[in-house]
Amino acid sequence: MVEAWDVAETVGTVASAAAAAVATGLVAWQARLARRANASAHAVVIDSAKARLDAEAPDLDVRVLAPAWPPLRDANDSTSHLTGDTVWSLPRDERQTLVCTLPVDLTNRGTRDAEVTISGDVRPVSELADHAWNPGQPIEDFLMPGREPYRFHLQGTLTLRQCADNRAARERGRPLPHRIAGVVSATDRRDEGITDRWELVMTGCPIEPVPGTEDQWRLTVDSVVPQWKILTVEQVARERTYWISRRRGVTYPSVEDLLG
Template identity: 30%
Template sequence: MSADLAASVAAVAAVAAALLVAWQSWETRRAADASSRGLKTANDALVVALRQADEAVRARIDAATPSIGVFLDEVDWPPLEPSAFAGGSPNQLRRGLAPESLFLPRDRGRLIMVRAGVRIVNDSHRHVRMNVFGLIEKDDGVTPIPSPVLLGPGRTIEAWCACTHTLAEWIDVYQRRELGDAADEVVAAVHYNDPADTGASDRWDLAIGGVPIAPTAETQGGWQIIPGPEPAPGAVAAIGTGDVVLRHRRYYLSKSRGEEITT
């Protein structure tokens, strides 16, 4: 075989080998892509199946959980001035504050309470045991309601929730609202934990938002209780609640094992 022919054969063999390697690489990549697509399809199907299973469990939990309603009325008006003596015997609250101006530092520690009525309704046919935080007896307006509370079928609890601050603290709230911080203040909460291991845990947060005081127009540095909870046009001072309290429900596949359904 001549040298030229040998070189030609070697070149052809090299090209063939390169083509074979390229073809094998392409086939491998094609198989890998197909496998990846198949794996993605399988994973997507698994995610859908798990989501459907979670939704089915949540639906069963919803059906098995007692129907409880928590409602928050608009704020009671005018504000109240509770006793300034912590730990003392409950005193009758004096309704309203005199319309005189309040000043710092003289009145900085003066307490001003804004409260709203709360109703907890058990619409189920079961007794329910709930933990309550920050609720006050409706009758006397000062005694905290002890927790837990047992509520029978079709029964209702009426109570107060209250937001109490000193004058200095209310002024700070007013100034923060002037700067755009209008966040509500959570003043009470109701918790219900279904005793079933696979069940729900419900929480209602009760919030009062706003401020019941405003600077006086007549006296430099003075503050007054606003005439009513509704805001005047362009005014920062106003206070209120929403009459619909959102329920936050958490679903558990097993409470004893800490397995929460989060999807």
């Protein structure tokens, strides 16, 4: 038979344990509130710092134009356009290349200078105007004064095999595996400042099988869209990095990271 004092002791133990759990939970909850409040205060400071850096940053506009059509045979000959009556045989000609070109305009819309680097599959419009550039190298660290325009080409080669692979991927509803890509980055050259980055991507299916043949290919003919849209360009979006100290490699955290 359970004694009354045993029941009282058990009840007291359970009550004490429950009170301790409540107290522990209350302390943890208060700690979470304190951390949340502290994070919110830091977020306000970070938002204010980023807004100041935004106001002081260069205002670079990156705009892509229509891809050139038709492609070139030779990157060093701007008149070597392929024609619609050119026919290739695959796999015999699969290593032959098409040179695809996308004009890109940069404009510094603000009054502050921007230091710009362009890398990847890129080429100056005129190498004579860019003496430091060599084929295959980035267009490095040139200064864009305010209100100053600059044009370059996103330009690269796709082999006929890569073009055929792209077409096969599109017909299966998959992302096209082969593309031509470059990156524009701009900085304000300050230790506490910004770096802006734009990724440029051009891809497409510029060749198609010749109807009624098994291995013959030609430039794509599309009666639905303009020919220059056969090469497509992915949407260009700016990615901005905010530096506490560029020299030390320290960036401002995102507000989402603080509050998450």
